[in-house]
Amino acid sequence: MLGLLALLTALATVLIPGLPQVGGGVADGVRAFTALPQAEKLIDYAPEGGGPVLYRLPGNVCFLRVDRQPGQTEWVRRDGQGRIEITVSAPGLAQAGERFETEGTAELQLGGRAVVIPVVSPGLPTWRFTLEETPALQETLDAEEATLRFTAIRGGKPVPEEVLSIAAGNLWQGIQGLDSCAIGAELPGVVGP
Structure with missing residues (x-):
């Protein structure tokens, strides 16, 4: 795909007068894009599908990607304070008009009681939960069929129609791998002989 784009750009710079400067800029942009660091896939905790999958960027920047639910993807990492940060992209929820506030809270049931979780939306259809x-x-998260259900809170009350569920099976194991990856530890079956 990138090769085709480069070929078309080169052809356009020859055929259209005055375009070499623009073509050169596009070519520079393509080169910069291809030079971006690529995430290295380390461990797939659920090879039957859906993740979580552990990735590492240069500098031991590690994250998990979970794709278990249709139309929804989650990225899990540690934030600067060591908390678990789950960023969710859920276009279906936004299209249905169910959306969390740009900066608000959600309710999560943990251990039989409701816990209030901060929510930030950098832009629809994405929400970030900090745990x-x-x-x-x-x-x-240790439960066999773990599911995290975030319910939007508006005016101090949960809104049952606005719920975002995350299938979290194997997520605790993935978070332990995330922590090992971040300190550069050798991961079983992935790094080393």
């Missing part, structure tokens, strides 16, 4: 690591969260 404190607690024994109740670990217990929830």
Whole structure:
């Protein structure tokens, strides 16, 4: 695809007078894009499909990608304070008119009680949830068929029609791999002989 784009750009610079400067800029942009660091796939915790899959960028920048639910993708990483940050892209939720506030809160059931979670939306259809690591969260994520259900809160009350569910099976194992990856530890079956 990039080769075809480069070929078309080169052809256009020859055929259209005054375009060499523009063509050169496009070519520079293509070269810069292809030079971006590529994420290295390390471990697929659910090879039967859906993730989580552990990736590493240069400098031990590590993240998990989860694709278990149709029309929804999650990226999991540690934020600057060591909290678990889950960024969700869910176009279907936004198209249905169900959306969390740009900066608001959501309710999450952990250990039989409701916990309020901060939510930030850098732009539809994306939301970012920040979770404190607690024994109740670990217990929830350790469950065989773990699901995190975030319910939007408006005016201090949960809105049951606005729920974003994350299938979180194997996520706790993935988070442990995420932590090992971030410190540069050798990951079993991936790095080393």
